[in-house]
Amino acid sequence: MSKIFVDKKAYEVNPKQNLLEACLGHGLDLPYFCWHPAMGSVGACRQCAVKVYRDENDTRGRIVMACMTPITENMLVSIQDPEVKDFRAGIIEGLMMSHPHDCPVCDEGGECHLQDMTVMSGHNYRRYEFRKRTFRNQYLGPLLNHEMNRCIQCYRCTRFYNEYAGGKDFGPQVLRNLVYFGRAEDGVLENEFSGNLVEVCPTGVFTDKTLKQHYTRKWDLQMAPTVCAHCALGCNTTAGERYGTLRRIVNRYNSQVNGYFLCDRGRFGYEHVNSARRIRSARARRDGQLADIPKAEALDRFSSFAAAGKMIGIGSPRSSLEANFALRALVGPENFYAGISDAAHRLLGEMLAILRQGPAPASLLQIEHADAALVLGEDVTNVAPRMALTLRQTVRQVWLDKAEKMRIPRWQDHAVRELAQKDHGPLFVASPYATRLDDVATETHRAAPDDIARLGFAVAHILDSASPEVPGLPEPVRAQAERIAKALQEAARPAVVSGVSTGSVAVVRAAADVARALAKAGKPVAFALAMEEMNSLGLAMMEPKPLGEALEAARRGDAQTVVVLENDLYRRAPAETVDALIGAAAHVVVLDSLEGRTTEKAELLLPSTPFAEADGTVVSSEGRAQRFFRVYPPPGDIQDAWRWLADVLGLLTRPEGLSWKNLDDLVEAVARTFPALERIRDAAPRASFRIAGAKIPRQPHRYSGRTSMLANIAVSEPKPPEDPDSALSFTMEGAPVEPPAALQPFFWTGGWNSIQSVNKFQEEIAGPLRGGDAGVRLIEPAAGSAPGYLNTVPAAFTPRSAEWLVVARHHIFGSEELSANAPAIAELSPKPYVALGAEDAASLGAAEGAAVEVKLEGGSARLPLRIESGLPRGVAALPAGLGPLDGITLPIWGRIELTR
Amino acid sequence: MWSVLRSLWLVLMHMFKPRFTVQYPDEKPYLAPRYRGRIILSRDPDGEERCVACHLCAIACPVDCISLQATEDEHGRRYPEWFRINFSRCIFCGLCEEACPTYAIQLTPDIEMGEYNRQNLVYEKENLLISGTGKYPGYNFWRVAGVKIKDKDKGEAEREAPPADLHTLMP
Incomplete structure (x- = not known):
């Protein structure tokens, strides 16, 4: 640590950071635009000017850009010096010269970094009286809205889109005061991470088009911490609600998982919650048609099925641990089946076994720091998209390391890029088809799944001859395997990524062997397996029986009632198989939030909650247990699947049902039943958690319309709904202090209304949130254990004729x-x-x-x-x-x- | 004894002083145009709704009695889909008017809003929107803002240059 003096006050700072990061890290307010914690500094906007003094006798000092200034020991800095304050006010006045008079109709208003910085710099009156330059906007697809007039030319969008995310169809154009950020012509932005421009852009040039359909200001959103429901990475998100509908998703910083960015599926996929196809009340089949019934009748029917005969339960990888567990408790462990195809079940079981033996699953942060990576048979961009953005950063690590040796700090973004030119560090992608990472890959390998596995095993064998040899490998493949092995061997922190894309157990095993060979050689290998659904790994950890056996049981007549939990079985097995299973059962109960092919077959349909209305715990593909919280209470008879099941257990006077009062009771039951899931207790504080005797408010302190939003129904305001399941409340009342990261409903501090206020919640810039990031890792193999190799080299793939x-x-x-x-x-x-x-x-x-x-x-x-x-x-x-x-x-x- | 007589005298003398009490409602008191009474939503000089659904009145309201939902017409002009003021909560402080960037929301000198049923004090947009400009006749937000709407293209607002030519190479 180094010591610096800012306005004559001493601060301990990390010497690897720049001066801006050091100041922000200590909570000092210094305005900035072009610097971004994940993208480093370029010194383009000149907004973060400070004065640096040579020594105590220097009274004049010199103005420097804090983001471009490395820390030196005992540095003397002034943020408050009148001259430098004037300088900053002048800069922002210049930036605002052509900024349109749009704030009232701009979607960024109220959470605008430009607004915050303008107020912070003290510019409050426009002196410029001449004409403002204007631009025409572009159509950028259904996700983003473009309003180019508002641009202040900080270049953050192109630095993110082109340099960080590897987009090719966007960039800066024209010259002088007419610099334009857009595509060559109107069209859908091709990059899968374009949604991050909403947060990266300091003002309202890029805004969320889905939010625009039902626009609400940040201060009016009721928000809660949740976990992305659209893949297994478990990215942390903040969801916002107003007037009973979900309005938008923004990133919730977690240094180990998603950092500052989300993929477009995670950001814009939320609207299924508002779908017209939502199931809003319990339904039962009458004369062949599903008709709405009251909740009590639904529960009575359900419990009568339970009493009538044997019941089997089909779980779901998109339901929480608690929901799956409640189903397992209702039907009994021997009648609890995985709601995924048998092949997927086998693959998932294999992946869990591999991860438990080691190497441990890597966090995204760990993968980002890898300096060589092998992607074996995985289409990362399309299965676990956020990981693709992470892998794209690995090709820069070699150059970041080299730059550091040349005493160029890592945050000197353009200096490092100049050094690297077009060169990329080693990244190898083996896949049956072209992937979106090919453009930065050192080499690609196109082959059938078995041949990809063979390449992987060959690499493992070259790394460690104790691993199985691959017989009959063609010379070009062998040579490629040599090159891959060499690159991984030379790397200080190699990464190996595989997953479910190919559906091949052999490919996953080959990836595991490569990772194990690297681990055996003493490398800190980052090993990750991509999975498809929110709780894929969690479901596997509950050891359900394969779905195929459910069909067997139904055929034997062992399943009078089939209970399907939040799952469309027609996506898991061929239609005849599902029809046979449903046909063999006397009663079919389905719990789900959206109408689908399976819900149509139900005799009894119970409305459950999508992620925004649910509480629960899920296990990400990293083995990280994370809790998500409901944003607003589910309307009407809708309730969490675990609550429906607990209600039935209660009606059946089973001890579990009688003792499960809230989510904590279920978490406790899961933790006690499965030793592997014991630590999910620590995923978030319990419902009884209080700060200064109060719950944590989901609504910001500026939440408006409290006495008016429901006045059309009844002029007397109702009591705010209670939340028995979490330490969050559905009000704006609560302690104005920082909650633990797992309960952080939104990022907002005084003077920092935009999402950039996250700087104020971190231990240091781009570091973990104060008090530790959300979630607990469940899979940590014992140190020093050396798992053996998986000796299963498949035969080479031979094409068949006419097949x-x-x-x-x-x-x-x-x-x-x-x-x-x-x-x-x-x-x-x-x-x-x-x-x-x-x-x-x-x-x-x-x-x-x-x-x-x-x-x-x-x-x-x-x-x-x-x-x-x-x-x-x-x-x-x-x-x-x-x-x-x-x-x-x-x-x-x-x-x-x-x-x- | 003396003090009783003095009090009687003083009370008697008040009979000949001018009266403060006004015979309301037969006789209406004068209320200045800036009096803070019933809230209305005004229209711009072109007869269009002035409110752009920016939510600033709602956030400024100390009793949170204003709620609204923003929407846009097919040309990108934003307006409130619905706008509600719960006058049974309103304290007529005028902060909403002060916060309004478009002069849409205005307080008027009308104070006659008494109701027997509290529910009738909930005013929706159709109850609030008047047909004129209210106290501020000239202002039209959309002529100043940079957003394109119907009949106003980019570069056609006040003090705006025509849209930049993206193919120019002139220095």
């Missing part, structure tokens, strides 16, 4: 069930198709767009052909989770014929 190995191709927009119900995401979702390589398509005699018949075991469909040059011979691809064949588990061999 193709159909693999799943995930899509960030469309493949995930819930977000696909959000209109903006649905607009970006691809239409169903089948993809073939160019040679295969030619041999079939089919052109792009031709209708082909895809015949798989379990279903066939006519689909348009898409030609993808990267696909290896003998391999076809179907979009995962969308289209008529979404229930068939891939990969699978199938026939593809040209329809005449």
Whole structure:
């Protein structure tokens, strides 16, 4: 630590930071625009000017930009010097010269960094009387709104979009005071992380178009900490509600997980909560039709089924641990089945076993710091999107390390980029088809899943000859394996990433072997396995039985009642299989929040809560247990799935049902039943947690309309709803102090209304939140244990004649069930198709767009052909989770014929 | 004895002083145009709604009696989808008027709002919106703002240069 003096007061600061970071880290207010904690400094906006003095005798000092100034020991700095304050006021006056008179109609208003900084700098009256420059806006797709007049040319958008996220279709244009940030022409922004521009832009140039549909100011949102429901990474988000509908999602900083950024699926996928297809009351089948029934009647019926005969439960990877556990308690552990296909169940079990033996699953922060990475068979951008943004940063680590050796600080963004030029650190991507990381990859490898596994095993064998050898490897692949192994060996902090994309156990095992070989060589390897759903790993940790056995049980007549928890079974198994299961049961009870194919088959349908109305704990693919909290109380009879199940248990006078009063009781029960989940107790403070005797308010202190918003219904204000399940309240009353990170409903401090106020909540800039980041890691293999290698090298892939190995191709927009119900995401979702390589398509005699018949075991469909040059011979691809064949588990061999 | 007589005398003398009591409602008191009475929403000189649904009145309101929902027309002009004031909570402090950046919300010298039923004091937009400009005749926010709306393109607001040509290479 170094000591510096700011306005004659001593501060201990981290010498690796710049002066701006050091000042902000100590809570000093210094305005800035172009600097971003994740993107470093470029010194473009000149707003963070401070005075630095040579020594005690220097009274004049010199003005420097704090973001470009390294810390030196005993540095003398002044923020408050009148001359430098004038300088900053002058800079902001210049920046504001052409800023339009838009604040009242600007979506950024009230959480605008430019507003905050203008107030902070003291500029309050426009002296410039000439004409303002104006720009025309562009259409940027259904996610972002563009209002270019408001731009202050800080360059943050292009630094994020082009340099950080690797976007190609956007950038700065024109010159002098006409610099324009946009695309060459109108069109949908291609990058999957474009939504971050909403937060990166200090003003209202880029705003959330989905929020605009139901616009609400930040101060009017009732907010709660939640966890993204659209993949397994467990990114922390803040969801905001007004007048009973969910309005938007913003990033909630967690240094270990998502840091400052989210993917577009996570940010814009929330609108399924407001869908017209929401189930809003309990329904029961009468004369073949589902009709609304009162809650009490629904519970009576449910408990009568339970009393009537044997009951089986089908859990869900998109439900919380508590909901799955309550179902397991109702039906009994021996009748609790995983709500995923058997192949996915096997793969998930394998991944859990691998992670438990080690290496431990890496956090995204750990992956970001890797200086070499191997992505084995995973389409990261489309399965676990946020991880792709992280992997993109790994290619810079080599140069960041080199820069540091040349005494260029890591935060000197453009100096480091100049040093690196176009060079990237090692990143190898093996996948059956082109991925969105290929542009920064050192080398790519296109092959069928088995061949990808063989490449992985070959790399592991080169790293450690004790691992199994791969027989009959072609020379080019062997040479590539050598190069990959060399790069990983030379790296100080290698990363290995794989996951569910290929659906192949062999690929995951190969990745594990590579990681284990690196760990054995003493490398701090960052090993991550991408999974599909919010609680995939949590479900696996509850040890459910495979879904296939549920069908067996139903056939045997062992399942009078089937209870389906928040799951569309038609996405998990072919339609005949699901129909057989449902047909064999006398009663089908479905708990879900959205109407779907499975809910249509229900005899009794209970309305459960989507993430924004639910409380629960989920386990991310990192093995991090995180609690999410409801943003607003679920309307009407809607209640959490675990509460429905606990109510039934109560009616059946089972001890669990009688003792489960709130979420904490369930958390306790889960923790006691599963030793592996014991630490979920610590994922967040209990409901009895209080600060100065008060709960933590979900509403900001400026929440408006309290005595008017419901006055149209009744002029007397109702009592605010109570929340028995958490330490958060549905009011604006509470202690004005910082809650623990897991309960942080929003980031907001005095003078810092925008999301950039997160600086004030961190231990140091870009460090963990004060008091520790949210969540607890559950999977930490014993230190020093050296797991053995998985000796399962598959045979080389051989294409078949007239048959193709159909693999799943995930899509960030469309493949995930819930977000696909959000209109903006649905607009970006691809239409169903089948993809073939160019040679295969030619041999079939089919052109792009031709209708082909895809015949798989379990279903066939006519689909348009898409030609993808990267696909290896003998391999076809179907979009995962969308289209008529979404229930068939891939990969699978199938026939593809040209329809005449 | 003396003090009783003095009091009687003083009271008697008051009979000949001018009266402060006004025979309301037959006789109306004078209320200045800036008197803080019933709140209205005004229209701009073009006859369009002035309110742009910025929510500033709502946040300024100390009793939180204003709520609204913003929406936009097909040309991008923002306006309140609904706008509600609960006058049974209103303290007529005038902070909403002070906060309003478009002169939309104004307090008027009308104080005759008594109701037998409290529910009738909840005013919706149709009860609030008047057909004129109220106290501020000239101002039209949209002629100053940079946002494009119907019949006002980019660069057509006050003190605005025409939209920049993105293909120019002139220094």
